[in-house]
Amino acid sequence: MLKRCSCGGDMSLMLRTVIFAKKVNINNVPVYNCSFCGRNDVFPGVKEDVGKLVGKLGNQPAPGSIPFDQVHEWAGVLSKASNLSDPLQASVITRTAEERVNQLLDLLLIATSLQDEEWKKELHSRLSQLSGHNVS
Numbered sequence: 001m002l003k004r005c006s007c008g009g010d011m012s013l014m015l016r017t018v019i020f021a022k023k024v025n026i027n028n029v030p031v032y033n034c035s036f037c038g039r040n041d042v043f044p045g046v047k048e049d050v051g052k053l054v055g056k057l058g059n060q061p062a063p064g065s066i067p068f069d070q071v072h073e074w075a076g077v078l079s080k081a082s083n084l085s086d087p088l089q090a091s092v093i094t095r096t097a098e099e100r101v102n103q104l105l106d107l108l109l110i111a112t113s114l115q116d117e118e119w120k121k122e123l124h125s126r127l128s129q130l131s132g133h134n135v136s
């Protein structure tokens with residue numbers, strides 16, 4: 001779970017609270033953190049969605065906190081994996097992600113049999129949040 005920082009130090013993946021506009025706590029955002037120089041990089045796979053979330057909050061957000069692990073499937077997987085392994089291990093993340101995909105596919109079968117188009121759309125977008133995030 002390591003990445004090289006521009007300072008030459010090792011960056012490790014962790015879940016952090018990002019504070020937006022000094023008012024809104026966005027909890028459990030996957031971030032690469034450098035223990036050497038303290039630099040934080042939002043995990044590339046969720047960067048765009050964090051940006052969208054912040055865009056929706058606007059310039060004058062109401063104070064509060066947002067559990068990002070419930071907004072974004074990938075953050076949810078990392079949050080679950082971090083309860084199972086500390087520090088985060090790629091094998092645990094991969095297994096947790098596979099389990100979540102299977103769970104969503106099961107739900108998709110149910111949604112399809114119920115012909116619930118709204119639910120199907122929601123499940124498809126959750127599945128797409130998980131695709132393409134290989135960490136190994």
Ligand SMILES: [Zn+2]
Pocket residue numbers: 005006007008009034035036037038039
């Ligand atoms: Zn650094």
